Structures are given as structure tokens and as C-alpha cells.
Amino acid sequence: MSSQVEDMRKGPAPKVGELIEQGLITLDQAKDWLRTIYEIRFFEDRVSELLGQNIIKGASHLYAGQEAVATGAAAAIQIGDVIASTHRGHGHCGAIGNKYAADETARQTHWNRMMAELMGRQTGYCGGRGGSMHIADVQHGNLGSTGIVGGNIPNAVGAALAEKTKGTGAVVVSFFGDGATNTGAFHESMNMASVLRVPLVAIIENNLYGMSVPFSGSPVEGTGCAANIQDIAQRSAAYGVSAMIVDGQDVAAVFQAVHRAVQRVRTEGQMMMIEAKTYRWYGHSRSDPRKYRTKEEEQAWKERDPITVLRSKLTGEKLCAEDELDAIRDKAQATIDAATQFAMDSPWPDPAELAKDVYVEESYPESLIAEEKTQAARAMKATAAFEKAVATLSGATKKEITEKAKALVREQHGMKVLLMKEAIVEAQAEEMRRDPSVIIEGEDVGLYGGAYGATKGLIEEFGKSRVIDTAISEAAITGAAVGAALRGLRPIGEIMYVDFVTIAMDQLMHNGAFNRYMFGGHAKVPMVLRTEGGVGRCIAAHHSKSLEPWLVNVPGLYVVMPATPYDAKGLLKAAIRSDNPVVFIEHKATYGQVGAVPDGDYIIPLGVADIKRPGKDVTIVSYSRQVMFCLAAARELAEQHGIDAEVIDLRTLKPMDIATVAASVRKTGHLVTVAESFCMCGTGPEIVRRLIEYRFDDGRTGFDYLDAAPLNLAAADVPPPMSEPLENASIPTPDKIVAAVRAML
Amino acid sequence: MPKDVRLPQLGQTMEEGTFVNYLVKEGDAVKKGDVLFEVETDKATLEMESPADGIVKKILVEMGQTVPVGTPVLVLGEADETVSQSYLQSLTGGAAPAPASATAQAPSEPAAKPAMAPTAGAAAPATPAGAPAAAPQGVRVVPLPQLGQTMEEGTVVNCLVSVGDEVHKGDVLFEIETDKATLEMESPADGFVKAIVAEVGQTLPIQAPLLILGPRDVDVSSDYIAAVRGGTAGAAPAPGKAEPAAAQAAAASEAPPVEKTAPTTPGRVFATPRAKLVAAELGVDLSGVTPAEQGLRIVEADVRQAVASGKTPVTEAGYRLGQRIPMNRLQRIVGEKMLLSKQTIPCFYLNIQADMTAIVKLRERLNKGQEVKVSFNDFLIKAVALGLRHYPIMTGQLDGDAIVLAPTIDVGLAIATPSGLVAPIVKNAADKSLREISVACKGLIERARADKLSLDDLTGGCITVSNLGGFGIDSFIPIVVPGQTSILGVGRIRDVCVPSDGNILVRKMMHLNLSVDHKVANGADAAQFLDFVKKTLEHAEDLAD
Structure with missing residues (x-):
């Protein structure tokens, strides 16, 4: 050069x-x-x-x-x-x-x-x-x-x-x-x-x-x-x-x-x-006395x-x-x-229009929402069938058993079985084929295939012009996604760890989330910032946090956090198609998680929760990897304690489907929230706040239906420690969820 | 030379005082001005200061004891001085200071060393009921104080402390319902709660022991607690199962049978929102529902359990014909007072109509743009107060051979609240401006609705204004509140055709009915008073200061 x-x-x-x-x-x-x-x-x-x-x-x-x-x-x-x-x-x-x-x-x-x-x-x-x-x-x-x-x-x-x-x-x-x-x-x-x-x-x-x-x-x-x-x-x-x-x-x-x-x-x-x-000619601003420069200099200029x-x-x-x-x-x-x-x-301006243009208004047909619910239940069932098959089938190798189980799911449920990372790759590949304006940029997303393999193989199909390896420059990765989105692309920026979003926050918040509103609704920023978070790999406090409470605190952003391969694929495709900036946070411990995924193109509407396990005694609300912990806890509660827990996966934190949570609490009277982020001003307390304020058609609120004080399980208020026993102690786990539910009922 | 300290008159109207707290003990050196006792008078709890320097030689009063002004309460002396028994006897009128009540109070006698406490405690149950058991050092029994002049007994509606809690002087220990209001009972001293003797729902006479306080490290034996409890109940102590100790009170015969596990007295009911919702839907009175064992609040399951068990008193919303509705305490009091009134107050009744046309206009003008709106009742209270000032006989009460006129002009206002009828008092109403009356009334109404009326709000009054105009009533005859002279029943304001100089005018007219205690006032007095009130209302400008 x-x-x-x-x-x-x-x-x-x-x-x-x-x-x-x-x-x-x-x-x-x-x-x-x-x-x-x-x-x-x-x-x-x-x-x-x-x-x-x-x-x-x-x-x-x-x-x-x-x-x-x-x-x-x-x-x-x-x-x-x-x-x-x-x-x-x-x-x-x-x-x-x-x-x-x-x-x-x-x-x-x-x-x-x-x-x-x-x-x-x-x-x-x-x-x-x-x-x-x-x-x-x-x-x-x-x-x-x-x-x-x-x-x-x-x-x-x-x-x-x-x-x-x-x-x-x-x-x-x-x-x-x-x-x-x-x-x-x-x-x-x-x-x-x-x-x-x-x-x-x-x-x-x-x-x-x-x-x-x-x-x-x-x-x-x-x-x-x-x-x-x-x-x-x-x-x-x-x-x-x-x-x-x-x-x-x-x-x-x-x-x-x-x-x-x-x-x-x-x-x-x-x-x-x-x-x-x-x-x-003037100072920096009106309050500037311009002491730092001479009158002679000003005159000369x-x-x-x-x-x-x-x-x-x-x-x-x-x-x-x-x-x-x-x-x-x-x-x-x-x-x-x-x-x-x-x-x-x-x-x-009319104060009645205060909140106009924070988001591009998006809605999904009722039929799509209803069909997706059915499909989600089918995927859950197929995943359970796969897990059962793996546990019961015999074979010479693990691989052989897995293949047999996959064939069984294909035969009986008409679905494939994917790893979480494969589902994410598939979502991006399908959207890139569908829409030439979709590009990926980030650290190691190219040949390496992403730090967690979530872009693996994409460079081969789409080339370096659409799968772009960048320097280690989080602000530029995020800001470039904002700029590209403002100019009509649908960029996917990858931030390797959500912890690194701290050095991209100005770009994400002030430009990504705020531009549409600040520009009077004349702009849109259809970008996705893919990243991952959570503990589970003993990589300590700079690589293990769950920062979604920071992100949901930003007007103009959507925040999506999938728990299963099925959800990850459908949600990511919806996020890419959304005209709003979406932060899509995967969980580092779930990339190897397997799950059934339907063939063909499907999206999961943003802002619609999924009842992953229906129940009548207590509502457990969670998202991301903790949903799997909640399901494990629910199994134990049912089998050993006769407690029938309903597990709701929010899937999208913002917009939050509080209606589904409220309807559930109306039924159960009990709410436990489970999150891996810090509790103070966190997602659990936010769910509780929304529930309490939620107004049903008859004028009653979510508060009216509570039969016990809601409980929030969250990360301990400590920087995530490296050592495995400490790491485990710092977050909710199935046994803690079981204990919390039992104490409440 | 020992010096006896006597109970001073701590206020103009004080005749006697109740000792609610010691701040010194025998052997202490005190200086002039040091606080010796806290004394509850008819007005307030006041600090009684030492009139001189010296050593406390002897305390002559018991905690909770009520003595007349001038009674010797403490003896001061020099450090090495011995106070003779005869001197003490001269002060106490021959008898050694005896327990004034059934309270098991033990001032820290030098002899009552901790080591001796078990012995003394163990001996206590054997002693006849009423005899004080010796308490371990620093341990004191907190009795039910007289929280108002007319209070004879109180119902414990809520206990805010638990055994083991540290409390400070002034912390609220119990909520006590008296004949007037639900009041907060504060701790008279610092200490740790050793035992709670009274139970929620119990109605107890004043001075009955409620709670035992003591230093952190001192153990209070169960024998001692039993002795304290037994001392009041006069029966074998049955911890946790004590029947209401007020058995001897007249109330016992009329009180509904009390469910041991479900106090029917209205107090703070802790229930989840869902339990309340379900109770409302099922028409269940939550005061009849108890939480499951170890439950801190009533939950949905408790309500459903109560329904299933058939123990479901029905709330107002759920009235059904043929049902038996438990009477709340307030309604019982209203009933008793009204009966007393009908039995003891021979009334006559006067009726007059006031032309409110001017006042309606004036009120509109006054309220324009004002935050605190003046109500018609405010005008009425002001007019009535001015009337009483002109005709003070209308404030009188029969007292033996005399009619005693009220020292101040206090006017009651009848207010319907969710829990029943109350008539709090606007004090010195004649001296208050219309706006001041308005502000005072707003305060009373707010407090009444929130069940936060203080004893003071409910004490006194020469007359009550009762206005049913808001319900569309033209005219009605109210019943005089015992202790007051009359009551004014106010009807609605309505348009009436009134002849005037051969023309017919449409004026805004209002009926006033005055019920008057004939023992105190005669028709002529009352008629002039009522006519004055009417005219005052008709010349409304004068009221608006």
C-alpha cells in the first residue's frame, strides 16, 4: 500500500x-x-x-x-x-x-x-x-x-x-x-x-x-x-x-x-x-469564552x-x-x-406522538403466529423423540446411534436434527440466498467459520465480498453494520462475545438504535448484531457475561435470545428480515445442543413467546440456555414432587410477550423468572414489573392473580468467576430452580 | 434528710397520671431536671423531671399505676442516708407500696439477682393469682396502657413484633382497637422481646400484661411467663391457648363466639392479591380464613379450603337473603351508643328550612380555580359553630345537679366509611375560618376513609352535623350522640317555589332538623339557635370571611 x-x-x-x-x-x-x-x-x-x-x-x-x-x-x-x-x-x-x-x-x-x-x-x-x-x-x-x-x-x-x-x-x-x-x-x-x-x-x-x-x-x-x-x-x-x-x-x-x-x-x-x-468563528458552543486562542489569531483567520x-x-x-x-x-x-x-x-411536535418512529412498526399475520405455535410444539416433540432414541437405540458407535436416531426423527416426525450452530449457519445461508443485500462482517467469520462455528462454510458459498473478515474492531464492526443498514443492506455483524459489546455500545445505541427516531422516522436500520453470551466454558468475567439487561434498556433495539436449534433458525431469519436493529444473542454452551428443525423456509415471529411445557401450578419464565435448565427442573418437579410447572421461553426479550406470561400466571398464580444475567434492574425484575402492570381485558392486572411474591433467579452479583464450581455457583441451575419452586408452593 | 417527690400537675386539666415508664432505678444519682418517669396524663405522655439533686432511695409507684396529682412517687436522699420504714409509711399512708393492679411488675430490686430468678419464678405459680412473680434483672412486663380517657379494654388486632426482636422505645408493638379507634401501642422502653403474652384477637382490660421485655442475654423462664399470663387470666396458664382475658368484662356476654384460629375482629389481613380476588369472587370474608400452618399470608388454597370446610363468612358484596352477617366492632359500638342515646336522652325535634340560593352561588365563586373546594358541610359547620357561640347553652351536658358548658366549640361531622359510621370532630370550629374548616374536614374525611382517625379526632364535640342530602333525602331526624347536646340532620338542596311579595320565586331550599337533649336545653333556646343557624346560612357572605 x-x-x-x-x-x-x-x-x-x-x-x-x-x-x-x-x-x-x-x-x-x-x-x-x-x-x-x-x-x-x-x-x-x-x-x-x-x-x-x-x-x-x-x-x-x-x-x-x-x-x-x-x-x-x-x-x-x-x-x-x-x-x-x-x-x-x-x-x-x-x-x-x-x-x-x-x-x-x-x-x-x-x-x-x-x-x-x-x-x-x-x-x-x-x-x-x-x-x-x-x-x-x-x-x-x-x-x-x-x-x-x-x-x-x-x-x-x-x-x-x-x-x-x-x-x-x-x-x-x-x-x-x-x-x-x-x-x-x-x-x-x-x-x-x-x-x-x-x-x-x-x-x-x-x-x-x-x-x-x-x-x-x-x-x-x-x-x-x-x-x-x-x-x-x-x-x-x-x-x-x-x-x-x-x-x-x-x-x-x-x-x-x-x-x-x-x-x-x-x-x-x-x-x-x-x-x-x-x-x-464562534467558540465550541455558546458557553465557550475562547480563552484558549488569541485575538490576533482570530483576526488573522x-x-x-x-x-x-x-x-x-x-x-x-x-x-x-x-x-x-x-x-x-x-x-x-x-x-x-x-x-x-x-x-x-x-x-x-405533538407529545401524543412522542413514541412514534422509535421502531419500524412490524406485525405478523395471526395465522403465522398460530401455525408457528403448532410447529414449535412439533419440534419439541421431535427433539424429545430424538433424545429418547439416542438413549435407547443401540449401535457400534455413538455416531451410528445418532444417525439411526436422526433417521427415526426424519421418518416419524418429518424433521431433520441439527446442532444449534448448524441451525444458525443454515438460517444465514438461506437468507443470503434469498436476499443479496444480506452480508456478514465480523472477526473470524470467514475461513475460520466464526469462533463458535456459527458462520462455518458460508464463505465458500458467498465469497469474501459477502462474508467479510474484519480486524478486531468492535466499534467499527458495529458502526459499519449501522451505516450499511442505513444504505439499504441487511448486514449481520458478529461480535464474538457479548462482553465486547461494551466497546461498541456507542455505535449500537446512539446510531443503531437511535438513528431512526432522531432522524424523524426517515431512516431505518435493518441490521442484526449476532453475538453470544453466558457462562459455561470457564473463560471468566470478560467472556462470560449476560448483558441483555443493558441492551433491553435501549429504546430502538430488539433483543432476541434463542434456546433451541429450532428457535435459533426461525428467530434469526426473522431478525434478518426485520427492519429494526436486532441484537441476537446465542448462548456459548448451546452451540452443540441438538434439536429437531423442520425442512424448508420458516420464520419465528419476533416478540412471541413459546410455552415449552404447559403446566398449571407455577409459571417459570426464562430464555436462552436457562430454558433448558427450567425444563429439566420441571421434569424433576413433576416426577418427584407432583408439581406441574409451565415453562415459558420468551425467545424475544424485546419486544417482550408479556401477554403469554400474564395468561399463564392468571392460571397458575405463581411466577418464577430464571435468567443468567445480573438481577439488579435485570430481565427477571422487568418481567415481574410488566406482569404486575399487565392489564387484562376485564381491567384486572397481572398483580391481581399473584398468589405469592414472584421470585427472580439470576446470576449472583459477582463478575463471572473462572473456576468451574464457582461458575456453576454463580448462575441458576436445575436444582436451584427446583428448590425455589418448592419453597414458593 | 430524705425528700419526697410528688406527682406534679403537668397540665391545666390534669388530675391524675399513669406511670408508663421508669427512667431511674433505686440507687441512681439524679440531678435536678433529669427525667424520672414518663407519665401519661389525660392529654399526652409527659416526662416528669426531678425537682432536685440526690440519690433515688425508693420508688413508690408501680408501672401502670394511676395516682392523683400530689401523690408521693419517689424518695430522694443523700448517698449514705437510710430512709426509715416509718417515713415511707407516712408517705404511703401506712401501707407499703402494693401492686396497684394485677400487673406482674417487678422493679429491679437489688435482691432480684439473676441467680435468684429461677427460684422466684418457680415459686410464682404457687402464689395466689395477682401476686407479682419476681422477674429476672432488667426484665419488665409491658401492660396494656389506657390509650384514651374512656378506654377500659382493648382488642389486640395486630402484633408487630416477634419473640427475639430487638425493640426501641417508641417502636410500635401492637395495634390495639379501643372503643374509639384502632391505635398503635408503642414500646415504653428499649429491650428484646422475651415473650408475647397477649394474643391477636384477645380483648383485654387495661393494665393486662401484653409482652415481656428484657436484656439480650437474660433468659426468661417459662414459669415466669406462665406466672405473668396467669396473673391476669386468673386460671391455669395454657400457653398459646389463652382465652380472651376479658371474660369478666360485660362485653363477653355479647361478643360472638371467637374462633380460636380465626379472629373475626377486623384487623390487617395478610392475603395475596389472588386470594383476595378468589375470596371476592366466592363471597368469602377473608377475616374468617386462616393461612395454612406456617403460612405468613392467606393464599388461594386457604380460601378454597375455607369454602370447602364451610367456614365462610360472607362479605358485604355477597349479601344473600336469610344470611347471618357477623357484626363488625364499629357497628356494634354505633348500635350501643344509639341505644344509650334513645334510653338516656329525651329529645325534642325542630324543623326549619333555609334558603341556600345565596350560598350555592357563593360556593361556586369561592371554588373557582381553588384546589381545596369548600363543601356545603363546611358552611354548615361554620354556621353551627357560630350559633353555639351565641347560644352556649346548646353545648351543655348534665352533670349531677349542674349543666356544664363545653370549654370549646367542637363540631362533629358524620362520615360513612367502608367499615361503618364515624363522626370525627372539627375542633374550635367557631374560631376557624371557612377555609380552615374545609381543610380540617378534608383531613378528617381522608383519615376516616383510610381508617386512620386518631383518638383525638374522635374525642369531644357539642353537636354533630349529619347530611344525607347527597342521598336525595329531603328531611330526616337524627339521633343525638351521647355526650353531645344536639345533632343537626341536613337534607338535600332543592328548587322550591317560594311566595315573595306577591310573586313566586324559585329558591334553593334545604331542610334542617335539630334533635335536642331536653335535659339540657328547652325549645326556646334550641329554636333561637336553629333560627340563627338558618339566618347565618342565608347571609352566606358573612361566613366566607
């Missing part, structure tokens, strides 16, 4: 006339740059004023001073290309909106919607759900801005991966600031983009300061620095990619650099970095105001007269004035 940093500032600044001569732009386009720069500037000045009057509330990070970067970059990309923005994103949104505005009315509407969004009005781009920091226009390829510095870079990489996979030829421009280049997300993303050779142009807007800390230092006494380099572009060497440094105050220079970069990326297929040296620079070019090159440019300025001012009035006159 070659890496080369080209400092474009060393050459002559491009003239507008030259760009026109080269046929890259027209004069009207150049004049429109000035208009866009003016519009962004007046927008930001107005926002500052309205913040002072408390008409705009919340945070606003103003882009004034940096307009040439957004304007030049937006001009250099094509319709159909994609951008991802930053928390200082008004300029990007403004420039891209102008690019897509077909006429004056559309342009005015665009600025109206921007101003309305900042004021939190219903008419805003995101219906007031996002505001300044999350303004987005996904339909026009603007993947929006993010409140977490560096948080959008992995999404941009995923979007670029999507464009590459779809073969659209589109390029993704990822804007981010100097501050973001010191985050892990930046490193993971640049590395992934480079390795995967996705069409990405990373534009670093180096405005010299993070919030207050100078990137490379400041003459002001008391300041430190964020990095020991002057030019961030140097970092391109670490990723083996080329970079340019450009004068970010000169829109023509930015246009020229981005234009060149986009062309190279389109033709060569390798990403590029551009560092635009620029400056923000203001002399190179992008407005001044462009106007000088247009008049200096005798392309325009001053009064013509003044007219452009006045027009821009009028646009922002009108947008302000529009926003002020706009209605507030």
Missing part, C-alpha cells in the same frame, strides 16, 4: 476561471458557492442570535468560518453520493440540501426545515427529534450528524461498504473534526475502510481545537495539546492510504481537492483522506474569511461585479430571514 501526503497549499491556489475553463464548473455554480456560503453564515449568525434569546434551546455548535469546506465538498460530489456529518453539522446539511434543491422553492423549503429542526418544531428535518446535533436528511444521502465525537465515522465506512456491495459507484464523504482523529472509532474506521477498500473520502476539518484543547498547541499560556503532530494527514500513513492537505478557507481549493479525491476513489477503489485547515476569499476571486478574476455579489448576499439573507419566520410560525 502506498501512502503519500500532498500539501495542496504549496501549489498555486486554483482560480475560479481555471475550474470553469477545465469544464469542472460553470460560473453560475461558482456564484452559487458564494450564495451557499452566505446562507450557512447567515444561518449560523441567526442561530447564535436565537440561542441568546432562548428561542433556540439546547446545544448548537456553529459552523461559521468553515463554510468553504462543506460548500466545496458538496459541490465536488455527485447526486447519489453520500455524506456523514459531525456534531458541527449545519454547514454540511445546508450545502447538501442546496445541492438537491431543484428550484428556489425547494431551496427555501430546505432552509425552512433546517431552522425549524433547530427550534425543535414539527416541520423540521427530523420533526424536532434530533435538533442541531442530529440533523439529517437520509433521503438525500446525508446520514446525519452525531453528538459523539468520531461516532459517525464507522457509519460512513459501512455506508461505503454498502455502495461497494451494491455496485452503485457512489462515494461516501465522511466529515469529521480534528478532535475525532484521537478517538478509537477513527482508527478502527480508517483501518477498516482501507483494508476493505471501500469508496470513502475522509475529510478532516482541522479547525485547530477540540472543545478547548488545541490539536497541535496554542501560544496561550496554560493550554496543552491533543496531539504531537501538526498535520493530521500524516496519520494516513498508518492506514496505507493517500492524503491531501488543503486550504479550508478557499472553496475553490476544497472543491479541487475533493473532486480529485472522489475521482481517484471511484477509479482506484481506495479511500483517501483530506485535511482541510480551517477555523471556527478572519482576514481569510471564505466569503472574502471567494469574493476576491470572483471580482479579482473579473468574473463578477461587486453589486452582483451584494445581491447574492442579500438574497441569502432573505432566505434565512424567511426560514426563521417559517420556523417561528411552525407548530411544536
